[in-house]
Amino acid sequence: MKKSIFLVFTLVGILYSCSSDDDAQPTPPVTAVNTVQLATDATFGSILTDANGMSLYFFSRDTKGVSECADGCKAAWPIFYTADLTLDEGLLASDFGVITRADGEKQNTYKGWPLYYFANDNAAGDTNGDKVGNNWYIAKPDYSLMYAEAQLIGKDAEGNPINFKSDYTEGDELTFYIVNGNTGRTLYTFQNDTKDTNNFTAADFSNDAVWPVFHIDIDKLPSILDASDFGTIDVFGRQQLTFKGWPLYYFGQDVERGDNFGINFPAPGVWPIANVDTPGAPE
Template identity: 50%
Template structure:
């Protein structure tokens, strides 16, 4: 009898040990693991509930453009670059819906590289702590989340006229940065003070003077930076071409800006200080 009891005790002990071992193994299997960070290889379009399709890195982290990067260099340095870390990837992978030809590289003042999109250097925002955060858009009225379908962008810089002198946003001599509208690639847009509301009074029907002040021909209005009001933008028909309008002002480029990002020569043409052609911004009164 004693032998039989000992056999039962041995079996029970074995079962108990197996159960404990199994339980420990299960707990080990369920132990939380830290996810491996996604390696940054390039860029893609990511759908955001507020902004729609935005440009992010391939891990989904939002990218931004800076209005003060009006020219061909980055103006976010030192402490700014801590808050807004530079995005750079050599030979980046390009996600569906983006064109590799729109991406480029600049060399920053410190010799480091930075990726650009449609001539705008790209940045992260330090306060975007979690994937899906887009907290940097609109900061200080100078930061814009990157998107592929902007119809216009906003720049902020000293205006320099055709005569080489400094001007303010009223088209008269003055120093200091002015905010102004550009197309998606940073080319300056202007209004003609002799236009009427929703009516182009400059362009000739045969477009013989269009090279001097090319109208901004836009087939449809896409995204608009959130620091502007999309309802302020409309389209008019100018001799068969669809021209972009802001606050009832038809929009133009200046031929002698020669497609150079940041060039604002039109503010002093044809007569310095006459303010016949002006830049536009959120403070521009409606016609």
Template identity: 55%
Template sequence: MKNLINQLNLMLLLAALITISACGDDNEEPAAEAGSMIGLYEDATLGSVLTDANGVTLYVFANDVAGSSTCLDGCLDSWPIFYATEAELASGLESDDFGTITHSNGSKQTTYKGWPLYYYAPAGDGEIEAAGSTAGEAAGNVWYVAKPNYTIMYANAQLVGSDGKNYTSTYEEGEGATAYFVNAEGRTLYIFVSDSKDVNNYTASDFSNDGIWPVYTKTIDAVASTIDVADFGTIDVFGETQVTYKGWPLYYYGQDTERGDTKGVSVPSPGVWPIVNRNIEAAE
């Protein structure tokens, strides 16, 4: 009889352990799902902003224009990596705009339109900011909230001409990052020094040279918050609507094939086709 009681007690103990284990699994699943969502938050100042499942703001880094994360080591204490696997997307977001890269530290990171995504940790201790906060916006003029409707974004990187040489912001050979405008997908924008205020002096009437320096025709929507949208305008170029900035007509360079390429800065010689940033003088 004693052996029978011991066997019954053992069976009850095993059943209890199985029940506890099953309950533990049920509790873990929702936590995993909670991180697999990318939403939109409507900020009163900044408009639509990408967030995680809990409404915490996501950011992009101007230095990452080439598509890989350049936030390394201690930088990640203030700007932790965001990663959501097979994320559910809020209405208005397109799955084709999202991707995944592997950070140099081995971590997976979600990208949006090629830009790696981050959180902001104000104290630099990895503790991310509260939901609905956008305190990291424009930090160092290189960190910006991720938005679904950017037309113009800021890049900050080394200028490298088509000749393979590195250039500074004054178009002399040398090392150092320069800030410049790119479109939402990281393609560089230029001006032509022979243009004048609201006048395109480059494009042929039949657009036969447009493949070399295509005119920039995108309708301006959201821009990085450190850029004044009022500085943009448009002109008519043989029936095409070209965007201007401070009166300068804007162009792409046809040979810029990769994100962040700045090959045009050395064509046909350095400084003839400068990059664009908010510090350029208005056209005359």
């Protein structure tokens, strides 16, 4: 009997000892998942996703840093917003912002472009929304240029706004054009230039403030643009980017993001915007 009692206590002691050892095992650390991640896509390279790996997008019509996607559009392209923004390595907090939309909801932005999901992306890694309508593009961290779509607005002699169509006649119409990917600033060509030749800029750059030459090293482009259409020329010791042989410029009076006042200065169509329908520059 004494032996039986002793064995029972011994067994309980062993079980208690094992249980205590198990409880003392360290808990594996929980890896924090950032609310905006950098994913690698086989087609697009580095892209922005949410914490669950769902792809994010830019809308070409958001040229002024506010959302132009509402009502039925928002159902197809749900907005992305998180108050607790944490970022993967390689992303800068200074590139992100928050806007309050016309409907009162908040939305995150990246380099001034509001961020969206696509309703037809069903799983992490889907990129079905890219190039839909030629105005939705996968959100990448490193676009050199972006493809915008907006109303062209010039000014009359008194400085009042005038709407222009893509043929530079007065009227209402959305027009596609190329902008700087980082700043959203409109790019122009000059009708008197020839292939790979800047016929505007003075040798001393005394008129550069009016139409500054534009240059950026082309890296990543939205899928509608072809890298082979771009080149670089030398303009009195400075580099200038070309598109289909046309040298590219800013307009000095475009101050705010999304401005395109140069389209009728000094007359409509003298300084056209550039898009995929732009014919090649003449020899």
